[in-house]
Amino acid sequence: KPVHHxxxxxxxxxxxxxxxxxxxxxxxxxxxxxxxxGLYSIPAGTWDGKQIPSIGEWIMNNASxxxxxxxxxxxxxxxxxxxxxxxxxxAKSAGMKYIVITAKHHDGFAxxxxxxxxxxxxxxxxxxxxxxxxxxxxxxxxxxxxxxxYSQDQDWTxxxxxxxxxxxxxxxxxxxxKAQDGDFDTYLHTKAIPQLxxxxxxxxxFPVVIWFDTPTANMTPERAGEIVALLNQHPxxxxxxxxxxTYKGDTETPEQYIPPQGYPxxxxxxxxxxxxxxxxxxxxxxxxxxxxxxxxxxxxxxxGGNYLLNIGPxxxxxxxxxEAERLKAVGQWLSLNGEAVYGTSxxxxxxxxxxxxxxxxxxxxxxxxxxxxxxxxTTKVDKxxxxxxxxxxxxxxxxxxxxxxxxxxxxxxxxxxxxxVKQDGDMVDIQLPANAADPIATxxxxxxxx
Ligand code: FHN
Numbered sequence: 001k002p003v004h005h006x007x008x009x010x011x012x013x014x015x016x017x018x019x020x021x022x023x024x025x026x027x028x029x030x031x032x033x034x035x036x037x038g039l040y041s042i043p044a045g046t047w048d049g050k051q052i053p054s055i056g057e058w059i060m061n062n063a064s065x066x067x068x069x070x071x072x073x074x075x076x077x078x079x080x081x082x083x084x085x086x087x088x089x090x091a092k093s094a095g096m097k098y099i100v101i102t103a104k105h106h107d108g109f110a111x112x113x114x115x116x117x118x119x120x121x122x123x124x125x126x127x128x129x130x131x132x133x134x135x136x137x138x139x140x141x142x143x144x145x146x147x148x149x150y151s152q153d154q155d156w157t158x159x160x161x162x163x164x165x166x167x168x169x170x171x172x173x174x175x176x177x178k179a180q181d182g183d184f185d186t187y188l189h190t191k192a193i194p195q196l197x198x199x200x201x202x203x204x205x206f207p208v209v210i211w212f213d214t215p216t217a218n219m220t221p222e223r224a225g226e227i228v229a230l231l232n233q234h235p236x237x238x239x240x241x242x243x244x245x246t247y248k249g250d251t252e253t254p255e256q257y258i259p260p261q262g263y264p265x266x267x268x269x270x271x272x273x274x275x276x277x278x279x280x281x282x283x284x285x286x287x288x289x290x291x292x293x294x295x296x297x298x299x300x301x302x303x304g305g306n307y308l309l310n311i312g313p314x315x316x317x318x319x320x321x322x323e324a325e326r327l328k329a330v331g332q333w334l335s336l337n338g339e340a341v342y343g344t345s346x347x348x349x350x351x352x353x354x355x356x357x358x359x360x361x362x363x364x365x366x367x368x369x370x371x372x373x374x375x376x377x378t379t380k381v382d383k384x385x386x387x388x389x390x391x392x393x394x395x396x397x398x399x400x401x402x403x404x405x406x407x408x409x410x411x412x413x414x415x416x417x418x419x420x421v422k423q424d425g426d427m428v429d430i431q432l433p434a435n436a437a438d439p440i441a442t443x444x445x446x447x448x449x450x
Pocket of ligand 1: 055057058213214255271278
């Protein structure tokens with residue numbers, strides 16, 4: 001049943017073919033870089049000598065930092081190590097196709113040149129540069145897409161911006177500083193909407209994505225409709241399901257998990273941290289392994305989604321080395337096997353096929369959680385890819401194959417040596433070489449006819 005919105009959004013008015021054209025690059029991309037970067041990278045998880053639990057970009061809220069004290073971080077922010085070329089090159093080397101960076105997070109600090117509000121990186125810091133402009137230029141040069149995250153509702157330093165304590169999303173009046181009191185409509189009309197206008201008009205062909213976040217009850221359908229009227233002026237834009245009001249946007253956004261079935265028929269993107277924070281925390285070293293990250297990407301692709309994987313640069317603008325190392329390792333794999341990820345459709349074998357069967361133990365004898373799959377699969381019109389995580393002892397056995405297999409080989413094999421295939425109805429056995437080409441995931445290619 002169509003929802004009646006105060007302002008019709010592009011999703012309500014375009015044809016299915018127009019939607020397919022608008023979403024095409026995003027659907028092919030499969031892998032993007034999320035960047036959470038802002039003033040919170042200075043305290044980096046510690047305030048007044050105390051380590052503040054939970055995610056780093058929430059430090060202002062979690063430590064109830066007064067607005068004036070938080071704003072006093074701006075004159076100390078001078079991230080001269082920031083290098084847009086290197087960050088875009090890192091995303092490229094990881095095999096990522098788009099970047100989404102925090103233009104303004106819940107702390108209200110704009111990481112771009114804003115005339116609408118002076119609490120921003122150009123006007124309020126000694127750095128005086130606009131990282132979004134620099135990234136936009138580099139993305140253009142290096143063939144990368146660029147999107148902006150914007151916290152449209154929560155703004156903890158603006159008077160009238162929603163400011164709630166954790167776990168109380170629907171009680172936006174719960175402030176910890178009088179300076180946060182004020183009128184939400186004034187905030188919306190003097191800061192959020194003017195800044196969104198700046199972001200949508202000052203960066204040429206970017207942003208291609210606006211990534212909204214965590215609306216509260218303040219974002220009524222009428223208020224969200226005012227933002228939609230602005231978004232409608234940019235007909236190629238893609239925006240997520242977190243605007244608020246009654247708007248569903250373009251993309252589902254599961255956070256920190258992979259939905260077991262994906263979202264059949266919908267566009268979706270799992271966003272995830274590499275450690276346990278989005279914004280930089282100096283003492284969070286709980287990094288996921290390259291194995292987990294890569295298998296997550298494959299699992300997501302097998303369910304038709306995108307993986308938006310986060311980095312959190314430090315207060316000097318430097319990407320933490322453990323993050324960069326892992327991204328490069330994932331990119332190494334993609335440089336050989338990307339054909340099995342980009343532009344693919346979901347598995348033909350159902351979301352459960354290939355589930356972990358054997359119990360592996362780590363060095364301490366605990367069951368080892370990798371991603372709980374022996375294999376996953378992705379599809380193209382004339383090919384089925386099987387990404388094998390656990391190399392079988394005998395032939396690789398597939399059931400319920402809806403197509404006829406013509407030839408089989410390993411994607412990483414430069415010679416594409418053909419492997420013996422036995423097909424009996426919908427059962428297929430492929431004779432594999434003795435050893436996996438890659439211990440994390442070896443891609444078996446099945447050339448098929450329907
Ligand atoms: O509160 C934010 C959080 O800081 C982070 O930005 C994530 C990213 O998806 N979104 C919110 C929580 O849903």
